[in-house]
Amino acid sequence: MTASSTKTLSLAEVRGLAKSVLVAAGMDAAGSDVIADIVTASERDGPRSHGLRMLPVYAQSFTSGYANGAAAPSVEKIAPGVLRGDADNGYYQIAVAAARDELIALARENGIAAFTCSNCHHLGGLRFDTEPLAEAGLVALAVINSLSMVVPQGGVKPVFGTNPMSFACPREGGEPVVWDQAASMVALMDIRMAAAEGHDLPRPAGLDPEGNASTDPNAILETRSLLPFGEHKGAAIAFMIEVLGAALAGGTLSVDNQERESFGALNIKGGATLIAIDPSRFGNAAFGAYITRICAEIEGNGAARVPGDGRLKKRASAEADGVEVSTELLAQLNQLAQPA
Template sequence: MANITAEILSLDQIREIAITVLTAAGMDANGGSLIANIVTQSERDGLRSHGLRMLPFYVQSFQSGYANPVARPLIERIAPGVLRGDGDNGYYQIAAALAQDDLAGIAQENGIAAFTCANCHHLAALRFDTESFAEAGLIALMMVNSLSMVVPQGGVRPVFGTNPMSFACPRKGMAPVVWDQASSMMALMDIKLAAAEGRDLPRAAGLDSTGQPSTDPKAILETCSLLPFGEHKGAAIAFLVEVLGAALAGGALSVDNADRDAHGALNIKGGSTLIVIDPARFGNASFDDYLTRICAEIEGNGDARVPGDGRLKHRAAADSDGVAVSAELISQLRNIH
């Protein structure tokens, strides 16, 4: 593994760097603040692959003309329980922020609500798109499709994106349960991070140039052919995300790469669907007790932990001790702006 020197930064310093870089790239105050928050939260939660390392990709998307740095999304209610968004070729979170209050209100009114969004970009972890709903006592399930680089089980070429999904639900007296995961064996940015740090992957996550499973991140990045997790099971999840993300929302399919290739971008303008549920409207007054029991059965069960709870330990450490950030990355970001 390569020798990596690091600096300790506070969360405020990380956010300041992110805002400075995004503003210099042309984002307005609203959009820049939203994306900077996500970058900071990623570093806080130990999700380094989606934190400061993602800033050059945001900048590239603006400088190439692929994404709109001053997007003005449109949100419309097209059915009693459905909101539909047009992201104005900006980032999803800007549209989602406009829809959030109405979406929560519709879920509380009807028991369930959905928000689809197209003509937008997504480069962040999905957990931050669902967590706020769980903090308000709601359940949230989100999925978004991404550029094709996952080979279906038995296939020879990529069809799906890493196609992530996220789930969040409230937990009485504690932080919500929140997790997100890619449909691939590993997320693309985790593979990129391993390549940058000169280390092999813990398991075969993609194919090399000979078509063989490999743990070499550089070999996998050369072919852009990732493996689904759980073989055919992960491929089935990727299919589900493709349908509920791209098809339902009207976004680009994962294989629709022409526009992305022309701009040299990391992502496609895919589609996303966010489903929000109010458990209080589903008739089980003991919902909170069920969640407590489920989590109790996991905790203390060997080394098992509730999905997503690893982030809480990282949060506490980041709040008190700051975050170690590669000195090389800090230098790169300062040169960008």
């Protein structure tokens, strides 16, 4: 395979390009700021499959009319510790940003609080929804369901979405512990990146047209049938997220694809739940010391690392040196950034 040429962009240049693409696709100023920040943070921290490479998918959701580029989400308090949102057919990240301050206040008042949201789209890392809560001293758990493409263990057709989840908690004297992951063996955009870059996946992650587990990204993209991580255990997690996401919030089930198919979209109007916990209200004054001890038992333990901490090294490198972007992708994005 011939290596593609690249160009180094600063994070400020990444954000400017992302903002231009989103505005050209029909997003308003406020919403494009939120998504441009997430794209930039993905390029900075990884996985970069959720960064600039996601922009054409964002743009398609607006230019096709599937998503609302000028969404004005609503947030309603429906119980002492429960907020319910309607994202106005826009992106979930915009709705959760609107709910964040009230969610934090409710968690501190009650010890625990939750935000559910329907009528929302989501593309990108969920950790950008949990990390701000951990920075505020809270423990956070987020889930959202997505377009069906994960086959239940032993099944032959997709039932679940990649159904991501994220967890975050504060860490004394350091950055919060933050991780997110899909319920699939590999995220869809990582498969698309492998296909674009011309290499196989490191492990079987989906089914080929003959129904066999495969490492060939093109074969998996043809079937759109991904494998859950951990076999039946990952499928159980995907089921849980379908309940906590779509069912609890009233979002579209992953298998209900009819509307998105007419727009050619790569996501559905799923459901999301974000839970915030104030550890200071749970009776263990040594909570922070527990987190320090857990992390200390992992660090220096062979090649182990605290979940999510790989992003911190990537962050420092990207902030200092920028990120390498393929010139082919840049040409595509610069074209998308042109006013209609």
